[in-house]
Amino acid sequence: MDPIRKTLSPVGTLPFSLMHNLTKGRKEELPDHSHEWCELIYIHSGKGTFFIDQTFIELEKGDLIIIPPNIIHKSILEDRETLTSSALFFSPTMQTLTTDQRMILFQTSVKAKEARIFRHKCTQNEQQFVEGHFNQIDQERTNKCTNWEETVSLQILMLVIQLKRWMEHSVEEQEIIPTNLTWLKASLDYIELNLHEPIRLDNLAKEANISPVYFSKKFKRTIGMTVSDFLFKKKVLKARELLVQTDESIQSIAEQLGYQTMPHFYRLFKKETGITQLPIEKNIHCERRITC
Structure with missing residues (x-):
């Protein structure tokens, strides 16, 4: 079997894709894979193990994961485990944003990889903030009202900026490897x-x-x-x-x-x-x- 490399299917002319509030078990999860765009994953419920760039993360409700481009990653679930999550894929080169705004998207993913900080554990209020933005992006994508692409771009930017702020106050987690x-x-x-x-x-x-x-x-x-x-x-x-x-x-x-x-x-x-x-x-x- 050839190694899996996912390709992005843009929505309209905007280089982003969203899988919103989906529940997956072991059989639905992709094998070890990578892709050329950034990904944000938010865990709504469930538990599992996430493998990214030689690091193991034990997932739970409220976790927000950033996956930089070209990094091998995979959810590892036991036979009876399920995860309900939203996955937002985007390219930092969105033309609906300014050059400085695109650099924020790019530099945040680079910083995550360099610092090896891929997960932020959201508080209750932070969970509401993240879920609200995912819901808004989903609504804009579905309704496609006037300037919906610009609105989605700004929603993604706001999510990434907030994650960047949270990351600035984070320290590298001690990796806990499942037995x-x-x-x-x-x-x-x-x-x-x-x-x-x-x-x-x-x-x-x-x-x-x-x-x-x-x-x-x-x-x-x-x-x-x-x-x-x-x-x-x-x-x-x-x-x-x-x-x-x-x-x-x-x-x-x-x-x-x-x-x-x-x-x-x-x-x-x-x-x-x-x-x-x-x-x-x-x-x-x-x-x-x-x-x-």
């Missing part, structure tokens, strides 16, 4: 530290202290991807990050990730992103400006 996922955390940490080296199934199974065959089956059941698909996605996302955030050459980045030949690297990169060298270089400057 049934400690084996996975050890293996994920090993992958993160050794991404530049060939990673064998035997090594990961050893870190988890279980047999390779059992590890492979358990990894696929928990994450929703095979080990090889997960490693492939991790390397491609790391390559994208280095291309955007550094001035290193494409060849240097490929070598850092353990690719011995450029054709092999290009082939895998194109398979995941659909773009090749020349568009990549244009994308770097485009993403750095944020205003394209």
Whole structure:
């Protein structure tokens, strides 16, 4: 199975999408995936575990999660667990906003990733604020009254600004790893530290202290991807990050990730992103400006 990369289906001409107040169980949840836009998730009710960028978060009512672009994430639910949530997807490049406003959207997601603060636990009053904005966005999307796209853009901006303020007073949470996922955390940490080296199934199974065959089956059941698909996605996302955030050459980045030949690297990169060298270089400057 190829790694999942979700694509955005805009509403009208506005680059946003909303899944409002939906209940999902284990079978409805996507496997481990990523996407190129920002996401805000609000938990209305239920419990579960959320995996994002090597971090595990125990979800509960009132949690507001921000997911920056190009980060692997997934809800991990037990067979009888359900989560009722709203998920708001948006691109920071919304043309209905000013350049400064678009930078606020972009910089907030960057800050979340750098500080590794992805969750804000809302108080009762804060829950009313967040739910009110999600409801307003849903109503504007449904009714499509005059200037509804501008209104939705401003509602998203207000949500993100408020989250940014909350984050400024937050400290990095101490990660509490569910006891049934400690084996996975050890293996994920090993992958993160050794991404530049060939990673064998035997090594990961050893870190988890279980047999390779059992590890492979358990990894696929928990994450929703095979080990090889997960490693492939991790390397491609790391390559994208280095291309955007550094001035290193494409060849240097490929070598850092353990690719011995450029054709092999290009082939895998194109398979995941659909773009090749020349568009990549244009994308770097485009993403750095944020205003394209």
